[in-house]
Amino acid sequence: MLASSLLSYVAIAWLKVVPMQTIDSKKQFIKIFGLSSVFCFSVVLGNVSLQYLPAEPSFHLFGFLMCVSATAARASKSVLQAILLSSE
Numbered sequence: 001m002l003a004s005s006l007l008s009y010v011a012i013a014w015l016k017v018v019p020m021q022t023i024d025s026k027k028q029f030i031k032i033f034g035l036s037s038v039f040c041f042s043v044v045l046g047n048v049s050l051q052y053l054p055a056e057p058s059f060h061l062f063g064f065l066m067c068v069s070a071t072a073a074r075a076s077k078s079v080l081q082a083i084l085l086s087s088e
Contacts, residue, residue: 031084038080042073 011017023029045066052063 035077035080035084038073038077042070042077045070045073 012020023032049063049066049070052060052066054060
């Protein structure tokens with residue numbers, strides 16, 4: 001994620017691939033913060049669920065619930081992203 005942020009900054013600031021945009025209002029900052037929080041939450045839940053994947057086939061309820069929760073968080077992120085991108 002750090003590499004993605006740095007390379008994105010290089011592409012925007014130095015290579016001028018797209019124009020630089022600033023955060024103009026507190027409302028816009030809250031929307032961006034909410035989207036990034038949901039994304040981070042989905043990544044954490046996905047990583048937690050990976051701890052419960054053994055080498056042999058078996059079922060662990062907590063790992064399953066974390067996997068389902070991570071999938072739901074990713075779906076929520078996609079819906080939230082679509083809503084935020086469609087409004088100005």
